[in-house]
Amino acid sequence: MLKLTNVSKSYAGGKVRAVDDITLHVKRGEIFGFIGPNGAGKTTTIKMICGILQPDSGSIEINGFDVRRDPIQAKKSIGYVPDNHEVYERLTGLEYLNFIGDIYGVESSVRKERVSKYLEMFEIADAAGERIKSYSHGMKQKLMITAALLPQPPLWILDEPLTGLDPRSSMLLKEEMRKHCEAGFTVFFSTHILEVAERLCDRIGIIQNGKLIAVGSLDELRGQKSNETLEKIFFELTESEG
Amino acid sequence: MSDFMKVLGIQLRSRYSLKALSSKEMMKVLGIGFIVVISLISMISAWVALLYGFFSGLASMNMLDLGLLLPFIAGMFTVLIFGIAGIMGTLFQSKDISFLASLPLKQGAVFASKFFLVYLYELAIMLGFIMPAIVVYGLMTGSGLGYYVKGFVAALFMPLLPLIISTLISLLLIRFSLFSRRRDMIAIVGGFILVVGYILGQQYLLSRVSQMSQEELMALLVQANSIVGVIGRALPPALWAVYAVTKTGAESLVNWAFYLISIGAAFGVTYFISSKLYLSGALAQLETAKSGKAVKLNESTLRSGSPVRAMAIRELRMIARSPIYALNALLGVLLFPIMLFVFPMLSSTDSDASQIINFIASVPKGMIFVVAFAIGLLCGTMNMASSTVLSREGEYFWLSKVIPVPYSTQVYGKLIFCWAISAATIFLGAIAACILFPDYITQFIFAGLCSLIGAVPLTAVGMMIDIAKPKLKWSSESEAMKQNINSLLATVAAAAIGFIYVISSVFLFKSLNELVAIALIFIFVIVTSIVSVLLLGKLADHKYRKIEP
Numbered sequence: 001m002l003k004l005t006n007v008s009k010s011y012a013g014g015k016v017r018a019v020d021d022i023t024l025h026v027k028r029g030e031i032f033g034f035i036g037p038n039g040a041g042k043t044t045t046i047k048m049i050c051g052i053l054q055p056d057s058g059s060i061e062i063n064g065f066d067v068r069r070d071p072i073q074a075k076k077s078i079g080y081v082p083d084n085h086e087v088y089e090r091l092t093g094l095e096y097l098n099f100i101g102d103i104y105g106v107e108s109s110v111r112k113e114r115v116s117k118y119l120e121m122f123e124i125a126d127a128a129g130e131r132i133k134s135y136s137h138g139m140k141q142k143l144m145i146t147a148a149l150l151p152q153p154p155l156w157i158l159d160e161p162l163t164g165l166d167p168r169s170s171m172l173l174k175e176e177m178r179k180h181c182e183a184g185f186t187v188f189f190s191t192h193i194l195e196v197a198e199r200l201c202d203r204i205g206i207i208q209n210g211k212l213i214a215v216g217s218l219d220e221l222r223g224q225k226s227n228e229t230l231e232k233i234f235f236e237l238t239e240s241e242g
Numbered sequence: 243m244s245d246f247m248k249v250l251g252i253q254l255r256s257r258y259s260l261k262a263l264s265s266k267e268m269m270k271v272l273g274i275g276f277i278v279v280i281s282l283i284s285m286i287s288a289w290v291a292l293l294y295g296f297f298s299g300l301a302s303m304n305m306l307d308l309g310l311l312l313p314f315i316a317g318m319f320t321v322l323i324f325g326i327a328g329i330m331g332t333l334f335q336s337k338d339i340s341f342l343a344s345l346p347l348k349q350g351a352v353f354a355s356k357f358f359l360v361y362l363y364e365l366a367i368m369l370g371f372i373m374p375a376i377v378v379y380g381l382m383t384g385s386g387l388g389y390y391v392k393g394f395v396a397a398l399f400m401p402l403l404p405l406i407i408s409t410l411i412s413l414l415l416i417r418f419s420l421f422s423r424r425r426d427m428i429a430i431v432g433g434f435i436l437v438v439g440y441i442l443g444q445q446y447l448l449s450r451v452s453q454m455s456q457e458e459l460m461a462l463l464v465q466a467n468s469i470v471g472v473i474g475r476a477l478p479p480a481l482w483a484v485y486a487v488t489k490t491g492a493e494s495l496v497n498w499a500f501y502l503i504s505i506g507a508a509f510g511v512t513y514f515i516s517s518k519l520y521l522s523g524a525l526a527q528l529e530t531a532k533s534g535k536a537v538k539l540n541e542s543t544l545r546s547g548s549p550v551r552a553m554a555i556r557e558l559r560m561i562a563r564s565p566i567y568a569l570n571a572l573l574g575v576l577l578f579p580i581m582l583f584v585f586p587m588l589s590s591t592d593s594d595a596s597q598i599i600n601f602i603a604s605v606p607k608g609m610i611f612v613v614a615f616a617i618g619l620l621c622g623t624m625n626m627a628s629s630t631v632l633s634r635e636g637e638y639f640w641l642s643k644v645i646p647v648p649y650s651t652q653v654y655g656k657l658i659f660c661w662a663i664s665a666a667t668i669f670l671g672a673i674a675a676c677i678l679f680p681d682y683i684t685q686f687i688f689a690g691l692c693s694l695i696g697a698v699p700l701t702a703v704g705m706m707i708d709i710a711k712p713k714l715k716w717s718s719e720s721e722a723m724k725q726n727i728n729s730l731l732a733t734v735a736a737a738a739i740g741f742i743y744v745i746s747s748v749f750l751f752k753s754l755n756e757l758v759a760i761a762l763i764f765i766f767v768i769v770t771s772i773v774s775v776l777l778l779g780k781l782a783d784h785k786y787r788k789i790e791p
Contacts, residue, residue: 013264052643053790075646086637088556090426090563094537095556098544102552103645111544119539129537131563 001155001186002026002049007058009044009210018044020210021058026188026203028154031181033201034190037238041210042190043083046159049188050080063154076104079148083159083190085140089133093124093143096132097150104151111150118146121176122169138164145173156180158189162196174200198230208238245351246358249342253359256717274711278727281734286370293378301382307488313375314400314480320371321364322404323437324570324724328360329405329412330429331566331720338717339524350517357409357516363725364401372397376487389487392494396483399505403479406508411436413515416523429565437573438580479504549647553655554662560634561627561659566719567634571627575666578621610685611760612747614675618693619700619740621667628660628704629732630723632712632789639714639791649786650779653709657701657778664697688760695767696743699774703739704732706778709785743767 002025009019019041026032036042047053049060051071060067063077088096094115101111119125122142124135132140141164148156156177162170177187177200191197197204198218206214206221214221214237221233263271297309333356342352376393379385411432419428479501486497537543547555561567631653635642642652672690676683708728716722723729746766750759 013266047640050644052640054787072646072648075644078644080644082640084637084640086640088560088638088641090560091556092537094539094543095559098546099552099556100645101544102547103549103647105549106546108541108544108546111546112539112541115544116539125539126536128539 001028001063002032002188003059003061004045004049005059005061007045007048007055007060009041009048009053009055017210019048019055022207022210022212023058024205024212024215026186028186029181029184030202031177031187031200032189033197033204034188034207035192035194035197035204035234036190036207040207042207043159044210045207046080046157046188046190049157050078051075076151077153078155078157079151079153081141081144081148081156081158081161083163085137085144085164087132087140087144090131092129092131093119093135094128096143097128097147100147100150104153106151114150114152115146118149121172122146138166138169141165142169149176154185156185156187156189158187160191161189162191162193194229194231194234204230206234206237213237245347246354249347249352249355250358253338253355257721270711274727277731281731282370284734286374289371290374290378293375297378297382306379306383307484310375310379310488311480311484313372314483315477317368317371317400318404318477318480320404321368321401322407325360325364325401325405325408326412326433326436327566327569328363328720328724329357329408330415330433330569331718331724332356332360333409333520334412334416334524335566335720336524336718339521343521343525348517349521350513353516353520354513357405361401361405364405365398368401369397372400379488383488392487396487396501399502400483402505403508406505406512409512409516413512413519413523416526417519419526426563426565430562430568433565433569434573434576437569437577549645549651550655550658553647553652554659557627557631557656557659564719567627567723570723571625571663575663575670578667578671609748609751610682611689611756612744612751614672614682614686614689615692615696615747615763616740616744618668618671618689619696619743621671622664622693622697622700623733623736623740625660625664625697625701625704625732625736626723626729627663628657628701629708629729630713630726631656631660631705632708633714633716633722633726633728634719635712636714636716636722637791639712639789643786643789643791649782652786653705653778653782654775657698657705657775660705661698661701664701665694668693668697688764692760692763692767695764695771696740698771699739699767700736702771702774702778703735704728706781707732707735709778709781712789714789714791739770 004022004024007019007022008017010017022041022045034042034045044053048055049062049067051067051074054068060074062074065074065077067074088099091099097115098111100106101115106114115128116125119128122145124139124142124146127135127139132143135143141161145158145161148158158177161173165173174196177189180187181202201218203215203217204221205212214233218230221230221237222228260268260271293309293313297306300306300309333353336356343349373394376390376397380389380393383389415429415432418432482497482501482504486494486501488494489497561571632639642649645652668690672686672693675686679686708726711728713722713726713728743763743766747759747763750762753759754762
């Protein structure tokens, strides 16, 4: 579903290597957790997958489509929730969702069903007619998630999706992620909450200083030490690499 | 360091500091700076040429002071009207207001530093407008160095008073808007009313001169520069500034005193009010009151449409709901037809209107087409929506890169909206012209059609300039639109294309019969429009990919 091959990205004219030769294959039907310390390169990697940033080298393939050669088909395959919540504040929530519906070609009847479902699920249906400017941080996050889920794309890419969500919404989103994968689709998300990654993910990738230092299921990451928590594994790996 | 200097310093550094730029970026900045300088030189040269002709005419009537007064009045009125968008954007709708409010700073210092920031921007524009008039006057009167120094000082102070008045009006609008849920709407409507009021006021002033009888006018003209006093009464500080510069001795000193004391007193009052009320009003602008009405989710509220339509509608909503964008981008749509209608109505009905009709009757019909075509194209050159089309997206630009719509398709949606602004102005202007001058309806219809099509490349070139180098980092909408150098570059580029159209039209009308000339102009604008749309799409596909927010 998602294939990164030798992907690199530098800033400041090559002086800062944000992502360093990452190769990764996320399979169909799995929840993949992408974890790493602040500034490790998680958001840069995600932005390259979504087409916001261009890799300096390497290739990215989504659902069989190369992001560089076939960007529209690749983008049609993803629903993206960024970590910054920057969204057209002068539009109402419903106008924004309609905009996304038009862009992704979601039919009116399907749109009604999905918009109603997610707005009610996240308890923001009453605010749908209000300007986004009046939304709280959490409400904006819920709206962005609703917008990403609206076209039902095969790959969800979520950058810190649980930040700002209340416990109930957080639980509902996790359930939705699981259901999405059970339907044969894929979720790729970054998080700082290691407990969530530990409980939710089928496989986990750990990135540090732009390099992918470990990939695998929790058991694979544990290796011989079957009782270790992800937190402990994370600190052992990042400290030894750092 | 005072609070004022601290806040001003950080704002100037965040906007204009070149320290963080790499050598490659610095080269780009220098390249753009070079283009800007060339554009400014060409605009100022045209302005100087116009001023020379104007001053020469006035010199023969012994009315040179009028030549200096009118730019001062026009400049002050322009700052007053368009400064309101700058004041609103920078003082009241800037993203850093909540951050600054959390710091242990006096609100008077925050206000003053933000006010000074707007002043610096307006000053940069106004110096380019006023200084040529001061220099031309000096050259024609053979004035010495002292005159130029006085002229420069008067120009430095010139934008202050209108900006202070804009601030007071903004404070009033902001206070008034606190009582309403629709704060943005009040600011937009208030701003529109102010501008229309300005036009009516200015026209009333001019009509007072034109309503004088021939004898009264001659008596006034015989006395050197006495007409200056009549016009200057509408805006005394402009008159004080002019007399402070052009007179000598005690008379100059008295006018300096009036000029500077009026500015100082007005600023003192505004500072006093702002030090009490500024932050509460500004912070309230960051809040959006909820309507409390739940929206129904049904087929009509969730109607589907094409991506191009979605892009165009989103542009419309984003502009129409922002006071800064609406005042800068949509004002012209209303302004131009109002000017066309109001001028003849407020003028002494028989003299002015008949003069215009006599003038039109004396011009060959073909040239009526050219003049109308030129005016129509002018509407297209002043479209700030197109020249800031990408810059306005700012931090939202990530969405344009993520959505599965080709970049060219996205810009075509934007093109439709931006062109529609110019088209609305041209359309309303053409209707006004047809009603006022029914004998020339055919010419106005053809000129209107050609202008509508000609507005496509003018809009496209503005968009291309912004797409080539968008200003995506800004802290207030005013920075994205009003303080965006792309607007200046786009105006110059669009004016150049418009000039080519008009010159070609004149040439065709002189060489061929009217119908053939119009047909060829029609083909010319259609071909250039198609080419410009294709180029715009190509540029979008190429540049969007490279822009990394």
